[in-house]
Amino acid sequence: MRLTIRTKLTALFALLFVVLAGVLVTTAYLFVASATTPEAQQADRQRLLEEALADQGVTLPDAPTPMPSGRPDDAVGQALADIATQVRQNVLDDLLQRSLLAFALSALVAVALAWWLAGRVLRPVDEISQAASTLSERTLDRRLSEEGPDDEFGRLRRAFNGMLARLESAFDARQRFAADASHELRTPLAVLRASADNVLTSPRPSRQARELAEEVEQQVGRADSLMTSLLTLARADDVIHTREPLDLADVAAEVVSAVSPRATAAGVEIDLDIADAPVLGDPVLVERMLANLVDNALRYNRASEAWVRCRVWSEAGRALVEVSNAGPALAAADIPALFERFSRGDQRSEVAGHGLGLPIVARVARVHEGVVDAWPGEEGGLSVRVSLPARRDEPAF
Template identity: 40%
Template sequence: MALSRIPFRTRLALAFAGLFLLAGTSLLAFVVLLARHGTAEKTAGISVSKTPATPHSTASPPAPWESAHPAGATPPARPPAGHTRPGAVDGTQSEAIALVKQTAHSVQITALEQMLLWSVIGLVLMTVLAALTGRWLAGRALRPVSVVTETALRMSEQSLDRRLALTGPDDELHRLADAFDFMTDRLQRSFDSQRRFVANASHELRTPLAVQRTTIEVGLADPLTDDLAETREDLLTANREAEQLITSLLLLARSDRGLERTQKVDLAQETDTATSDLRHVAKEKGIALHTDSDAPERVTGDPVLLRHLVSNLVSNALRYNRTDGRVEVRLHGRTLTVTNTGPPVAPDRIEDLFEPFRRLARDRTGTTGHGLGLSIVRSIARAHGTDPHAEQGPEGGLRVTVRFP
């Protein structure tokens, strides 16, 4: 496994263990070499000397030449008094010195082997303990980073009010948490400003548009010439489209703010209501609209927003469809699926359709709309704790699925 694939916490623990192992091995080698050198010097100076007999001794050890012999055997002649066998004492002393040195060397080797054996065992155990301790310390040290990561993953446009508010010393991790909180403050102010602007602008534009529509209807009342009548219809059409755009912007701004009040909603009933309002549109376009739902399911949410979610999904499916196509609305449990027919959409372009004012106008046959339908669907779905999923339909078009929690 490549080093880059190992988690940082594990790498830090392994670094602690490796450093401890290197330092322990160096210390062990240093101690063993010094101990061996020191014992070698001490044993090199060992000598053996003959100890004279004390006055209280009653017997003296037999001379080297007085060895045991069988009964009746004639012992060898004892050397005359004052005569010493050449090399007798020196040979015995040399043998004793050699024996002592050999014994000291054996003791030295055995002591070094035992010290080395138990030192290696202790070093291995301490290395494992250092690795475990290093992993625990790394986890403690990196806990603020984990908190930052978890908060960032849970954060969205609707939950920008979360803050870390990390306490403790003013170190690198504390400054990282403060920078994260400061960035979140700026994002929240930016999103709040954007939502307020959209909502206020939409409210302010609805009044002049209503006045404009009334003026057109009154000022260009019948009887009119054919040219003026056509002009009036064009103006009224443009006015209605502008009102629809403003209504959509208001709905988008409202869903972006999240759910202010929730209640138990009959999802099947809201789906039937939304699709029933659009059946005349499907009939005018020559599109078959089929609905299928099982036992009613109740979800927690805003009934008005949920109705708009279904309505926008079905409207989008009718708008971007072929003349003899069809739309299928299926509700099974808490899963809503809307499928339409039409020109296929490239998989890499599907995600773009959920962006505001984004349309594939040349690829999709619809000529009306402002590109807000699926954006509103996503915003409402996220306000209810879910996210829509879109994919290519079996006969072209799109299949959009929303699974409510």
């Protein structure tokens, strides 16, 4: 069990009070006990009597010679001494009991006050923590209030706001760079694709020109896919991510609908089984994660009797999506390598791809505090399951 900072501060404050109160009670008890000893009381009474008689001009004679022991005066003196000792002990016991009772009540009050005081002290930290937990690429313009005293927490707020300003500036620069790079890279790719299409659609292209145009078009497609994947990885590796309410079922349905024409042309049957699976996530990353899963299942499939199964459901506070296919046989020991960047495995080298599909899936899952499991099918192929924390509906106020 982890103790919170507030609990630790409360325990520290309460311990400090207990130590100080214990020292106070012990000191008071020892002072009273030392001040009520018979010798101290006798000396005080003797001093007070001498001072009173001196004020009246009377001088006490020298002390008489002590009487032999065993005389009646000794018995009376012993009885008086015993009574004085018992009274003194009763006074000390009563003082101790009352002090301990006051100590216990004060300790309870001190714990409650320490808990309240720790909460007051840590309130600025809670505000900063809540602000940090709600940050996304769309809320970097928010700032904490800097009103208040110029103390440590005031400086912490200003430092946090300064960090947000730097993050906003860096994120805007990254966004501009990604947009500029995407535009600058896609423009020549689009020109190359258009040139290849012109050659392929010309009335009578030569055989060599047609083959070259088909190769150019294929490589342009791969380059465009690679660039999209790299931009997705850059977005996934970013510190700040958008968090929006999503349903994996809706995303899966859109992804499958988009690839259905391609699956039909390839003779692949897609079985879609979905149920509600709400999550909080980055819509771009989550859509790319599911698209990569389905794309990989289509790409690495059998030539005959090809099929892809996509299942989405919720279970035990988790939102799950599982994609399986009828692909080539895989060994369980070879599966971890498929999640490494630019690694396609020994059995996949002949299939067009750039080796970033499953690494993107794994990275997006980690960004959303999820886990990825993969295992080979009994008759070949691969099954990949992604488990993300399910979204809890917040109570309405």
